[in-house]
Amino acid sequence: MRAFLSSKSLYLVSGIVCFSCVLFLLPATAADDTTLSTSGITDPDLLQLQPGEQKYQVGVSYELPLSKALVINNDEAPTDVExxxxxxxxxxxxxxxxxxxxxxxxxxxxxxxxxxxxxxxxxxxxxxxxxxxxxxxxxxxxxxxxxxxxxxxxxxxxxxxxxxxxxxxxxxxxMELETRVNFARADIVSNFWNAGINGGLDAGLIMDLANVFGWDVDFALDIRAGDSFAVLFEEQYANGEYIKTGNILAAEFINQGDVFQAVRSEDGNFYTPEGKAMRKAFLRAPVNFKYISSNFNPRRKHPVTGKVRAHRGIDYAARTGTPVVAAGDGKIIRSGYNQFNGNYVVIKHSEIYVTKYLHLNKRKVKKGQRVGQGDLIGTVGATGRVTGAHLHYEFLVSGFHKNPKTVKLPEAQSLEGQPKADFIAYSQPFMQSLNNQKRFSLAMAN
The missing domain is CATH 3.10.450.350 (Nuclear Transport Factor 2; Chain: A,)
Incomplete structure (x- = not known):
């Protein structure tokens, strides 16, 4: 009997020990079913509930609050355009x-x-x-x-x-462009064109530079080795990439020791730094020619007839079809054809000045039409009594023929008064920059 009781006591003690262990190992929050765990609850109303109370009722709909992380930011939402x-x-x-x-x-x-x-x-x-x-x-x-x-x-x-x-x-x-200012300088060794290319100028800028000084310098006949130029000009960029050359701002050309300087005004015209107009009333040559095939000569022997007869103009040799432009503003008083002159045009510029253009391939103007300096009036040809394609150009002053190459050309209107004073002040920074860049370039070359 004692043995039996001992066994029962042993089982009882073992059961109590096991139960105590289970209670010890269970979380404290599970020990009392009236205690509400607050872990992870952020609603303040729920945190204030007492045991036995409840916020929500079965069968009633409530608004569901969303986490901020789930709310779409309208700024990031795709637009209608997108x-x-x-x-x-x-x-x-x-x-x-x-x-x-x-x-x-x-x-x-x-x-x-x-x-x-x-x-x-x-x-x-x-x-x-x-x-x-x-x-x-x-x-x-x-x-x-x-x-x-x-x-x-x-x-x-x-x-x-x-x-x-x-x-x-x-x-x-x-495209929005950024304008930068660049500088170039070169000495002429063989010809102006090659000097321009060697100086880093593109074809358009070379021609612009020739046009600026073309009233004072004959770029076909007057250029000599040792002449030089310096030019301050714009370049245009887009997104850091070079796009094209802009305007010439200031320039200098030294021809056979004579120094010519020009500054571009805000209205696009060029003047000397002292306000004197670079533009003359007439172009020195109204065509882009290869060479002069026959000069002005009062006693020239005619190449066809062999007779001595005055050659009252200059023959500019050029390819058939080369544009011929008006040397100055004026009115067309003749536009026709005859067996000696071929197709010809005559322009009256004033009561004093008249210019003639002979042996044209085609005439582009009619009698009575008004033209401006540089307007197209025809193309080079070989019509009439000629031996090859060229433009015969005559310049008359008060009815008398003058040598187009040496005649003193009237100047366009220069600046006077306050506009002149304003331009002189405006031009000084450009000329200072041009001279500084030129000195630096020469120092680097030496």
Whole structure:
């Protein structure tokens, strides 16, 4: 019996010990079902509840608060424009030899009628007629409908054709350019053109420089080895990339020891630093010629007839078709043809000055028409009694023939009074910069 009781006591003690261990190992929050765990609760109303209380009732709907992390930021949401753009398709076509607007539209999958519709807009839309092989044209569509056409017709300008409420409109996008100032200087060894290229000038800037000083310097006949030039000019950039050359700001040309200087005014005209106009009333030569085939000579032997007869002008040899321009402002008093002069034009500039242009291939003006200096009046030819293509140019003063190469040309109007004083002050920083750059360039060369 004692043994039996001992076994029962042993089992009882073991059970008590096991139960105590379980109670010890359970979390304190689970020991009392009336104690509410607050771990992870952020609602202050729930934290203030007493045992047995409840905030929500079964069968009643309540607004569900969302975590801030789940709320969409309106600033980051896609806009209507972004949604619309995401539905656009882009294709860029390269213009091929023989392409025209309709063939390019067809290659892009668009109808011939659509190309006609855009071409008939006229104005800027006609730039599409001037596309050249290698140019790119971009088509932007929404589904099957063409929305935009983009054609960059220069490095800085793009034609944009847009569909607006079912109709097409044109606009020109112009790239914003940054202007920088550059400097170049060179000595002439063989000719002005080569010196310009060696000095880092492009073809356009070389011609601009010749035009600035062309009233004082004959760039075909007067240039000598040892002449030099210095020029301060603009360059234009977009996004750090060079785009093109801008205006000449100030320049100097030394020809056979004579120093000529010019500064560009705010109105685009050039004056000496003292305000004297660089522009003369007449161009020294009205054509871009290769050489003078016959000078002004009162007793020249005619190359065709062999007779001694005064040559009252200068013959400028040039290729047939080379443009001939008016030497100065005036009125066309003759434009015709005869067997000796061929096609010819005569311009009256004032009661004192008259110029004549003979042996033209084609005449581009009519009698009675007014022209300005530099306007096209014809092209070089070999019409009339001649031995080869050239322009015969005469310059008359009060009815008397003068040598066009040496005649003293009247000057254009120079600045006077306050405008002159203002320009002199305006020109000084440009000339100072030009001279400083020139000294630095010469020091580096030595």
């Amino acid at each position: 949604i619309a753009q995401s539905n656009l398709t882009h294709q860029t076509l390269i213009v091929q030899k023989g392409d025209n607007l309709s063939s390019i539209f067809k290659r892009g999958g668009f109808s011939l009628g659509l190309s006609y519709k855009i071409d008939n807009l006229g104005g800027d839309a006609h730039k599409l007629r001037k596309m050249r092989p290698g140019d790119a044209i971009e088509f932007i569509s929404e589904g099957e409908q063409l929305m935009f056409v983009r054609y960059p017709f220069s490095r800085t300008e793009t034609l944009v054709v847009s569909r607006v409420e079912g109709q097409f409109e044109t606009a020109i996008e112009t």
